[in-house]
Structures are given as structure tokens and as C-alpha cells.
Amino acid sequence: MIAKKEEKRIRTRFAPSPTGHLHIGTIRTALFPFLFARKNKGTFILRIEDTDLERSKKEWEDELLMGLNWMGINWDEGPVVNSSNYIGEHSPYRQSERTKIYRKYLEQMLADGHAYYCFCSKEEVEAQKQYLMSIGESPVYRGACRDLPKETVEKYLKEGRPSVIRFRTPTDTKVSFNDLIRGEIEVSTETMGDFVLAKDLDTALFNFTCAVDDVEMEITHVIRGEDHIPNTPKQILIIRALGFEEPKYAHLSLILGTDKKKLSKRTSKTSLIDYKDDGYLPEAILNFIAFLGWNPGTEKEIYSLDELIADFSIEKIQKSAAIFNVEKLDWINGFYIRKKSLFDLTKECVPYLIRANLIREIAVEKYSIIETGEEIHLEEIEKMVALYHERLKKLSEIVELIDFCFLKELDYPTELLKWKEMSNQEIIDSLNKSKDIISNIEFNKQNLEKELMEEANKLTNRGNLLWPLRAALSGKKNSAGPMEIAFVLGKEKTIIRIEQAIKKLK
RNA sequence: GGCCCUAUCGUCUAACGGUUAGGACACCAGAUUUUCAAUCUGGUAAUCAGGGUUCGAUUCCCUGUAGGGUCACCA
Numbered sequence: 001m002i003a004k005k006e007e008k009r010i011r012t013r014f015a016p017s018p019t020g021h022l023h024i025g026t027i028r029t030a031l032f033p034f035l036f037a038r039k040n041k042g043t044f045i046l047r048i049e050d051t052d053l054e055r056s057k058k059e060w061e062d063e064l065l066m067g068l069n070w071m072g073i074n075w076d077e078g079p080v081v082n083s084s085n086y087i088g089e090h091s092p093y094r095q096s097e098r099t100k101i102y103r104k105y106l107e108q109m110l111a112d113g114h115a116y117y118c119f120c121s122k123e124e125v126e127a128q129k130q131y132l133m134s135i136g137e138s139p140v141y142r143g144a145c146r147d148l149p150k151e152t153v154e155k156y157l158k159e160g161r162p163s164v165i166r167f168r169t170p171t172d173t174k175v176s177f178n179d180l181i182r183g184e185i186e187v188s189t190e191t192m193g194d195f196v197l198a199k200d201l202d203t204a205l206f207n208f209t210c211a212v213d214d215v216e217m218e219i220t221h222v223i224r225g226e227d228h229i230p231n232t233p234k235q236i237l238i239i240r241a242l243g244f245e246e247p248k249y250a251h252l253s254l255i256l257g258t259d260k261k262k263l264s265k266r267t268s269k270t271s272l273i274d275y276k277d278d279g280y281l282p283e284a285i286l287n288f289i290a291f292l293g294w295n296p297g298t299e300k301e302i303y304s305l306d307e308l309i310a311d312f313s314i315e316k317i318q319k320s321a322a323i324f325n326v327e328k329l330d331w332i333n334g335f336y337i338r339k340k341s342l343f344d345l346t347k348e349c350v351p352y353l354i355r356a357n358l359i360r361e362i363a364v365e366k367y368s369i370i371e372t373g374e375e376i377h378l379e380e381i382e383k384m385v386a387l388y389h390e391r392l393k394k395l396s397e398i399v400e401l402i403d404f405c406f407l408k409e410l411d412y413p414t415e416l417l418k419w420k421e422m423s424n425q426e427i428i429d430s431l432n433k434s435k436d437i438i439s440n441i442e443f444n445k446q447n448l449e450k451e452l453m454e455e456a457n458k459l460t461n462r463g464n465l466l467w468p469l470r471a472a473l474s475g476k477k478n479s480a481g482p483m484e485i486a487f488v489l490g491k492e493k494t495i496i497r498i499e500q501a502i503k504k505l506k
Numbered sequence: 507g508g509c510c511c512u513a514u515c516g517u518c519u520a521a522c523g524g525u526u527a528g529g530a531c532a533c534c535a536g537a538u539u540u541u542c543a544a545u546c547u548g549g550u551a552a553u554c555a556g557g558g559u560u561c562g563a564u565u566c567c568c569u570g571u572a573g574g575g576u577c578a579c580c581a
Contacts, residue, residue, distance in 0.1 A: 017581050052580055122579070129577085138508045139577060164579050182511070191509045191577080199579050206581045229510060230576045253512075253574090260573065288518095291530095295519060299529050318519080321574065325517045328531045338544080391543040419540070456540080466540040478542035 010042030011220050014075070015210065017049040018060035021271035022067040024324070025225075025255040025263055028289045032252055033223040034073045035290075035312040045217055046075035046092035051209055053096065065092070067272045071282050072305050093217070095209050102204035105212050105242060106165060106197065114241040115197055117153050118145040118166045140193025141166065165201075166194040167208075167238065175233035180221070180250035181317050187233045195234055207231055211238040214247055223250045223314075226321075250314055253293055253321040263324050279352065279395025281340075284333040293318040302335065334393040342389060346382040349398040353381070356399040358406040369406045383488045387480040401479075405488065410475030410497070414504050419467035424505050427468045431505075434469045434482075435498045443491040448483045472501035 012033035016026055037044035046068070050056035068074070078090035109115035120143045129139035146168065148156075156163065169189050176186035197208040204212075214222060214235070229251050239246045257267030269275060275285060287303050295318075296303075296311045303311070337345060350367075353359050359367040365378035384402045392398060404410055417427050437455060441447040452469075456462040470482035473489060486494045 015581090019581075049581060055580070118579095125579090133507055133577090136507055140508095162579090179511095185510070187510070193577095195577095196579055203579085205579075210581085225575095226511070227575055228581090231581090251511085256574080258517090262574080291518065293518090297520075299520085301518095301530060320512050322519090323517060325531075328518065331531055334544090388543085390545090393543095461540085463540040468540090470540065474541095476541090480542085482540075 008220055010037060010040040011045065011218055012037040012042065012223055013045040013047050013214070013217065013219050014073075015047040015049050015213075015224070016064060017052065017055070018057060018064055019052070019055040020060060021273060022060075022064050023263075023270050024272055024275065024285075024289070025270075026064075027067065027071060027073075027272055027285070028255060028292065029223075029225050029252055030068060030073050031071075031286070031289060032250075032294070032317070033221070035308055036221060036223060036314060037076075038309040039312045042220075043076045044074075045077050045219070047213060047217070048092050048094045048096075049206065049209065050094055050096045051204065051206065056096070063273065070276065071272075071286055093213070095213065098209070098213070099202050099204070101216060102198070102209055102212055103201050106201055106204060106208070109167075109197070109241060110165065114168055115165050116146060116148070116168055117157065117163045118143055118194070118196075119148075119156050119161050119163050120145055121162070138191040138193070140191065141195065142193055146194060163200070164196045165198040167197050167234070167241075169194050169237065175236055177232060177236060177246070177249055179229075180223075180248055180314050182251060182319055185229065185232070187230075189233075189237070192234055197238070207234050208238060211235040212242070215239055215242065215244040219247050221248050221250060223252065226251045226253050250317070252317065253319060255292060256321050256323045258323060258325075260323065268324060268326060277396070279348075279397065280329065280333050281336050281395075284329065284336045287336075288329045288332050292322040292324065302332075330393045337392050337395075338390055342382055342386055345389060345392075346378065346385045349385050349395055350378070350381065352396055352399050353402075353406075356403070358399070358403055371406060371408050380488075387484055387488060391480075404474050404476065404479075409500060412471070412475040416471045416475070416477065417468045417501055417505065419463045420461065422464060422468070426464070428502055428505050430465050430468045431472060431498050431502050434465060435495060435502075438486065438491065438494055438498075445483070445487045448486055452483055468501070469498070473497050 014030040014033055016030070034044050036042070048056075048061060048064075050061070075090065075092065078092045080090060106115065110117075118141075120141075125141055125143070128141070128143070133139045143166075145166070169192055171189060173189050174186050175189060176184060179185050195207065196205055198204040210231070211234075213219075232249055232251075236246045255263045257263045259267050261267075263270055269278070272285075276282075283304060286305055286308070287301075290303060290308050291301065294312075294316055297316055340348075350359075350361075354361060354367075357370055359369055359376065359381075362368050362375070367376050367378070367381070368374065369376055384405045385398065388398065388401045391401070417431075419427075422430070433455065434452065437451050438448070441451050452465070453462075456465040459465060466482055470479060470485065471477075473482055473485045473494060474480075479485065489497070
């Protein structure tokens, strides 16, 4: 059955090159075309632009794929997977596997005169550019090879002279396109010159491969970073020379660091992996990144991926660059952590505790505490995590927050036990009082709370009882409350810690 | 240097040409509290500058300024 021809289904692509760590800004240029495709029930394509064999590495591609997967940005098309390496059913398209396609179009352009061989040396080209720059003109190639007689070209080729393939850019005309985000953009062909399409028939370069693939893959909307604006007219020219119609374009602004420069390692972490390791949740990063340059026009700010898809629209994308502001990311991350179930949160915290050498996994949901050798079940760790569920901004912080729960003896200055103007003797008395109460009650949360607070309320300042106790139990200036901690620690450990503190004071 | 893009609180941003220029993060103050968070309440804080167009410009136009991108046989 022949399907009725409907209006073009939307197809977008994300076309990264695997030449380094997966940048947080790269995630954003993946997210927007993804959202646009999903919103419009279209197709989202992943195309790895690895024509630069020198710089492209498999490890970077792996990191890229894992990162996208972690964020929930999945692509729809590509060669069917036959290795177990991928989580999705398709591996991405790779330009390194498409040289035949590029060759075909290159030959076509050479044959119809849209492209030509150039035999100028790098030095000649460079010198010309320097000169043009010095007289205030666009530094572009305007070489002699453009109109080399056919016979000369063939002769040179036969001689094996080094050459490249250039585009015969139409002179003295303008290329314009309607950017979906920025509106009309017009560029004169005089400012681009005859740029290089390929080093040779089997080594096509970026502008050419990109243009060819966008039409070959029937991309309807090219959504990419602002840094590609200058490439767009070139690619449009190539596409038209090939006899196709160009897609629509939308150029996203860049993410800037706090120094208002392109986000770089100088001012913050830049790779997604670093954020992941630091304990940022994918849903928080997603929410934050989406709102850097986009908003729904309402006051709703918390968005899941599905909600983003539902409300996404290209018109709401901001034209200006946004500064990456970690404080807001921290806030959103804390928000998502608070929303997480305690069980899930605990499971995500465990790897951090293991990495910090506080515990070691010995069986499913069972661990041993490194320092004491004691066995501990996930449920008990859960109680510790619960103490800080509301305070946590990123998962990695859990280590410094609950490390005291796993230690045999705490190391802290005696000074810490002192609340306001208490004397040593008063602190000892206070701790003894707490110890008596804890020793004599039936040990549970309610009793702890009730008896200790009752005693504290008798004093002019509750801190006189509660501060020394809390400091003795946690060894920290800031922590959760003493009753909560005592309950998590258990009766025996609680009493030992009070005794240790008293000993310190004597 | 040429070309291109951008410009609202410190930051992310909202505002059919008519609003006391709104919200969020951060910050400050208060409430709560043994501490630190969390939470609640309140507050400080912005239309880059100069010209137009208009009865009226954050909004439209021009110029300037500032910032960014790009000018590879990289992508």
C-alpha cells in the first residue's frame, strides 16, 4: 500500500564530533533538537562527525553515547546495533563510514563545475590571507586555480601535485536564510571565498559532509550552536549546487562562564562526567540546561523531560547567550534530591561512601564498615542518609555529612563541645546528664526526643544540654540534631561517644 | 581587521507599543531552631548610551558602546 503523501515529517539531528569530553554545552545542543523532534512526533538522528581521524577517538564517542543515554536523550535511527556496546537499538551514523557517499557528490560537483581542483600551496594561501587582512578585507581564497584550463588540471593531477577540492563560490551575490530563532540573516558571498570542500575524493571536510548528510538524511530542521552561523551560507550554497533544497535552520546561543566567555575549565566544570561524579542528578541537569535559553512563558520552572517535550517551542528560545550559574543548578539539584525516595537516594549515595573508603560491599545490600569491620545493612545506611535528606545539594556531599557514623573514634577539638560560656565542668555535667537519661530509657526515637527535650527545657538555655551532646555524637560544628543522631547510632555507640567526649574534657 | 550575532535586577528570565517593569536563584532581614540546612514571611536590586518614529517606547528604526562568534587542507 502506498502511503498518502503528507506534509514532511520533522527530522532533526545532533551532530557532535568525538574529540573530547562530553561538554555540558554540547548536551544543550543535543537537547533542543531532541525536544523539537519529540514534541512534533518527528525523528531525532545522531550523527557522529568523525571525519577528522586524527582528533576523533572511540573513547570520546563512548562517553558521548553514555552521556546521552544517562540524560535520557535517545535517538531513533542509524545502523542496527550488532555489538553489545549500545543500550539503544541503533548505533549512530558515523561520517567515517560514509566516504563513498561523499565521493559520489564530490565527483558530481567536479563534473558540473561547482567544484574545482586547487594546487596552491598552504603558504601561498596563507600569504594571500595576510595581505587581504592588512588592507581591511575579508581574508578569503581568491586563487588562480579557479579558472585553470582542463588540460592543466589533468596534467597536474597526473603529476601528482598536492591539491585540494574547492567550491566555486558564486561571486558578488548574497545568501540569506531565515533563522528560526534570529530571523533573517544575510551574508555576501564575497566574505567566504572559495572554501575547501575536500582534501581529496575520499577525504571530504566538514562543511561538505555536513551539507550532504543533512540532505541525505532528509533533515528538516538543523538546530545547532551559534558558532555555526558563518558555516550556514556555505552549506546552503553546497546544497543548492547539488540540486537540493536546504532545511530550516535555528541557531542556539552559547553558554558562557561567569567570566562571560565561552564556558571553559577556567571558571567551572565543563564535562558532563564531572557533574555526574559530583552527584548532580540527570533530571536536575536537564531541567537547568533547558532553562538556560528557554522558558515556557509561564512561572513554572520545574520540568521533567516529558513535560519539556510537551511544552517545548522553538519560538520561546532566547537569542542571547546565557551564563552558566552553578548556584541555581545546586538549588534545582537539591530540590530533586528532596523529591527522591529515601531508598533511591540511599542507593545512589552508597557508591560515594565506598569511594571514600568508609564502607565496602560484601553482598547485595550488605556492607562492612572499613574501620570497625562491623557489618551494616542498606537499611541502616538509609537511616543515616535520612538525617541529611533535606540538606543535601549534591550526592558527593553525603560523605562529609555522615562519615562520623562509620568511625570508631571521632577526631575533633575539645573546644567544639563548648556551648556559649560553659565551663569544662559544666560540659561534663551536661554530658553525664544526657548519658544518664539515655542509659535509663527504653531506647527509641520517641523516648529520646521526649526525655532529652524535657530535660533541656528545664534549663535557661536548651543549648547547654543539646549542643555538647550533639558535638560529642557528631564531632562536627554543623550536623543533624542530637536525638536523631543518637537514634541512628544506637544506644551503645551513643554512650561510648559521650564517654569519649568526657574523657577528652578531663 | 572583515563578516555575523547579542544587549531587562549580580545570575536565569517575563512583559499585543500603555504594567507600581513580574517570577526564580543568589543576597539581606524576620519566624522556627542547640548548630547547619530545609521550610514560611518580608526586603534590596534591572530596561547599555544617544538620537529618532509615536499621544505614549523595555518593546520599532538608526548610530554609538560593550560582549560574543567566525574567518583552517578542524568540526
